[in-house]
Structure formats: C-alpha cells, structure tokens
Amino acid sequence: MMKVIKTITALQEEIKAYKQANKTIGLVTTMGALHEGHASLIKAASEENDVAVVSVFVNPTQFGPTEDLDSYPRTLDADCRLAEGMGADVVFAPTPQEMYPSADMTWVEVTGNITKVLCGATRPIHFRGVATVVAKFFNLVQPDKAYFGQKDAQQVQVLQRMVRDLFFPLELRVMPIIREADGLAKSSRNTYLSAAERQSALILSQSLRAVQDSFAQGERTTAKLLEQVTNQIKTEPMAVIDYVSLYQLPDLTECPVQLSGRSLLAVAVKFGNTRLIDNVILEDK
Numbered sequence: 001m002m003k004v005i006k007t008i009t010a011l012q013e014e015i016k017a018y019k020q021a022n023k024t025i026g027l028v029t030t031m032g033a034l035h036e037g038h039a040s041l042i043k044a045a046s047e048e049n050d051v052a053v054v055s056v057f058v059n060p061t062q063f064g065p066t067e068d069l070d071s072y073p074r075t076l077d078a079d080c081r082l083a084e085g086m087g088a089d090v091v092f093a094p095t096p097q098e099m100y101p102s103a104d105m106t107w108v109e110v111t112g113n114i115t116k117v118l119c120g121a122t123r124p125i126h127f128r129g130v131a132t133v134v135a136k137f138f139n140l141v142q143p144d145k146a147y148f149g150q151k152d153a154q155q156v157q158v159l160q161r162m163v164r165d166l167f168f169p170l171e172l173r174v175m176p177i178i179r180e181a182d183g184l185a186k187s188s189r190n191t192y193l194s195a196a197e198r199q200s201a202l203i204l205s206q207s208l209r210a211v212q213d214s215f216a217q218g219e220r221t222t223a224k225l226l227e228q229v230t231n232q233i234k235t236e237p238m239a240v241i242d243y244v245s246l247y248q249l250p251d252l253t254e255c256p257v258q259l260s261g262r263s264l265l266a267v268a269v270k271f272g273n274t275r276l277i278d279n280v281i282l283e284d285k
C-alpha cells in the first residue's frame with residue numbers, strides 16, 4: 001500500500017527505515033498534475049530501485065512574479081492514484097511552509113551560460129528555484145537514482161551540473177520525451193490549450209522532426225538549421241516564438257558555424273497565454 005506523507009519528520013523516519021534495511025531508493029520530483037511523461041519516470045524508478053519515492057510540490061521559488069503559480073493545476077488525489085499505479089511506494093506532498101520554513105534561506109544557484117540562455121533569458125530566477133528545491137529533495141530522500149524527463153532539457157543540464165559540483169552521491173537518470181499520438185510533447189501545461197491552440201502547437205514537434213531529417217541528410221550549418229525551424233513555426237499564425245536556439249551540450253555554449261559533437265535544438269513558443277517547450281538533440285551517430 002502506497003504511503004502519502006506530508007511532513008518532513010515523517011518522511012525522514014521512512015527514509016531512515018529504508019536505509020537501515022539497505023533498500024535502494026529511486027526519486028521522481030514533480031509538481032503534480034501527473035501525466036504519462038511522469039508515469040514513465042515513476043515506472044522506471046520503481047523497476048530500477050527497491051523503493052520509489054515521488055514528490056508532489058508546486059515549488060513557488062521557481063515561478064516568476066507574472067507566472068502561473070496560482071493557476072498551476074493541483075490534482076493530488078489523481079496524482080496519488082497514478083503514482084500508485086506505476087509502482088510508487090511513497091508520495092511526499094509537503095506544504096510550502098514545510099519546504100521553506102523561513103524567508104531567510106539558503107539558495108543553490110548554478111551560474112554561467114547554462115542558466116542564462118534559453119528559458120533562463122526570460123525566467124531569471126527559475127533555475128535557482130529548481131536547483132534549490134531539488135537539492136532539498138535530494139537531501140531529504142537520499143536517493144540512489146533520481147529521474148528527470150528530457151522534455152525539460154535545460155533543467156536536466158542544470159541539475160547534472162549541480163550534482164557534479166555539489167558531489168551528490170546519486171545517479172541522475174534522464175528519460176526520453178513522451179509524446180501524444182500526434183506528436184505534442186506531454187506537459188502539465190497542455191491542459192491550458194484551447195482546441196485550436198492545441199492543433200497549432202503540433203508545429204513544434206513537426207518542425208523538430210523535419211530538422212532531424214535535414215541533419216540526418218547531412219545539413220550541419222547552424223544558421224540554416226535554425227532558419228528551417230523558425231520558418232516552419234512561423235507558418236502557424238497562432239505561434240509566437242520566444243526562442244528557437246541551438247547550443248552545444250553539456251554546458252549550453254555557443255555552437256560553431258558548422259555543428260559538431262552533441263547539440264541541443266530547443267524551442268519555446270507561446271500559443272495564446274500558454275508557453276510550450278520542446279527539443280531534440282542533434283548528434284552524429
């Protein structure tokens with residue numbers, strides 16, 4: 001029977017018992033509103049570890065002042081059912097007060113290009129909030145493995161950097177993007193889309209697939225690959241581009257004129273009030 005835990009004290013007791021019994025722990029951190037993308041992470045965590053812990057916490061410190069903190073969907077009962085169905089042993093759903101007991105606090109901040117480009121350009125406090133809350137969850141749960149989705153490609157790079165720099169003794173597992181049958185990447189924010197916006201949003205996965213084809217056929221000129229995606233997205237009248245960008249992995253540094261190595265092509269586009277992200281990795285096999 002899965003346990004739903006709301007306090008840090010109760011969570012720490014549970015984790016202590018797992019550690020004493022030498023059980024390996026897989027952690028999936030989420031903000032709830034769970035969908036098949038999260039389900040794939042929870043399933044992997046439960047298959048690859050003795051126990052799987054899922055955190056459900058809409059983290060206030062990663063939302064900017066004009067972002068959707070208040071309207072972000074909160075669906076704890078449904079989240080617990082999905083988590084249990086995927087094999088979770090614990091859902092940890094703390095209050096903001098539990099996670100941030102005082103206004104004076106310690107931040108974890110990854111500096112450099114990695115947090116300045118892409119979403120960092122328009123969401124300047126976002127990755128500091130993400131790194132801080134994920135570090136708190138790592139310290140509380142002490143997982144052997146922690147699971148994140150490639151959909152949030154920049155978040156993955158930032159957290160990989162944090163794990164390296166702060167010597168967290170865990171393996172970060174990155175799982176593939178899960179898509180709807182028509183290609184739209186699964187996201188908790190897809191529920192905000194009207195039927196027309198949802199239809200328009202298909203241009204993201206379509207343009208990324210097309211650029212993968214060009215890359216496979218030998219196109220390596222950074223500007224041409226970017227132009228191809230930008231032009232295709234612009235054919236969709238409802239799409240308002242925030243960015244279409246190519247950066248080199250792992251540290252999101254500028255790409256040379258001709259791509260080489262491993263690069264991230266990432267897009268953020270608004271449809272109505274909803275901003276969606278998607279990405280592909282371009283690399284020679």
Ligand code: PAF
Binds near residue numbers: 029
């Ligand atoms: O990816 C998310 O849902 C959030 O950024 C995370 C990692 C749970 C931190 O709040």
